[in-house]
Amino acid sequence: MSLLEPYDHAVIVCQNLDAAVGQWKRLGFTLTPRGYHTLGSQNHCIMFARDYLELLHVTAPTPSRQYYWDAQQRGGGCAATSCKSRDAFATAERLRAAGIERSDPIEFSRPVRLEDGSEHAATFRVTAVDGAPGARYFVCEHRTPELLWRPEWMSHANGATAVAAMYLVVPAAEVESAGRVYAEMTGGEASPLKDGAVRIAIDGAHLVVTSAANLAAQTGTDEIVREENGYAAIRLRTSDIDAARAHWRNAGIAARDLGPRDTLIPAHAANGVALLFTQAG
Template sequence: MALKNVIGIDHAVVMVKDLDKAAENYKRLGFTVSPRGTHSAHMGSGNYTIMFDPDYMELLGVLTPTEHNAPARSFLEKRGEGIERIAFTAVDSAAGAEEIRARGYTPVGPTDFERPVTLPNGTVSAAKFRTFQWPTAEAPGGVRIFACQHKTRETVWIPELMTHANGARRLKQVLIVSPDAATDAAHLAKMIDNAVRNEADGAIAVPSGGDRADFVFLSKDQLGKRYPGVSLDGLPDRGGAGLVIAADLAKTEQALGATGVKSGSSICVPPAAGNGTLLAFVKA
């Protein structure tokens, strides 16, 4: 029985070492990047968002070391930049936390927080959230998961931020490499009370819910066969590897220029050029 208060993927969190440099890099890749957000002193982090419909990407960086961001700092030290966690959309975080508790997972939270947002007209508002996490130790494929309830969608999904020169429209897949993809996929499926689906090349998909993006677990070798000609340098053997993004490929090709690598029906940004994240653009 699927979770009632947690629906599919909300956003992918790419952990970066230098937040402002990462934002400039993604602008060069043709993304429209939000103004920088600064979280609370307790969180000690800041972010930039890249808004799609109905999901988005978040570039996250540590501004001041705190107890709260210790797992993120540990990730950067051990892995380097890349996909550190994935958020689900929570309809009701408090109810969602109780749902996973009933399934044997002690939730972290719910926690309320907000960050200032500068709107296109220059006024300052706030983006407000209520989140909860599955236990930190429960990280299928080395990727943590949490759920995010948006209290102020209008200050996050801002129309001016949702059109991208590279034609990006939405997330289609989150790619997670693992030497034991079957075990890691089954782990996630249990955590979100969903089923697995076998792919033709032996990879294993876990639908995240609704019409949102799927998780795809596969070995690094399988990933290389999916995207021939694309250097996977910088990716771990186990961890978040990439994002498949539905896009207008004519715009993608023009915006990426020499950075884009044509691979089958995809146009890819290698991990080394995407802050530790393979970006595979596919026809929307």
């Protein structure tokens, strides 16, 4: 039985959030207004139809933010991924029953200001698996989804519509076992791929667990390199790759076309994680 609902979001840690905002706007993304979490972090979100990217900055280390603070001190990058949960407490219990060590659910919020000037508290419950292979994994229960998925924030100049895949690097000897762990945590279906990688289908998105040596085989390019554990790349669907390419040319972004339907934004242009844009459909 599936433990979780669909894929939810990726967390990209930014040492300088102001600089990140400017860069991701140049990449053609619409960002939500800055959020100030009650946990002591700040963010901007890039909203798609049902999932999103989160640009996160931690202002000071606290018990609940220590993991992200440490990632930020190491230079940032994509530090975690999340699936949705209908009930974070129930999911935490299911993970515990499966023998997966996780944190107790915590609840927090951040104010959201809407176009009409009104302000409301967006609230969340999360439970995290800090010991997940390669990087943090957590589940997120959105208590107020109507405050995040709003039309004014879901249209992007680069045509991005969804997260298609996440690429996680672990040691070659651990790929198979890591794939089993993620299949257990997400409730997704794991399939072995060539070169020893494992792909987990998470209802509309994929998590690809691979080794540094085999990363090129899974991403379709040898220009993405990551030797240490963690997320090397995020694949996004775009409704119009040609319009996206025109936007990047005009913005002076050093994008690299990998074929008629795929373009690479290198990691140095996206806070340490490579972006692969793929034509949808």
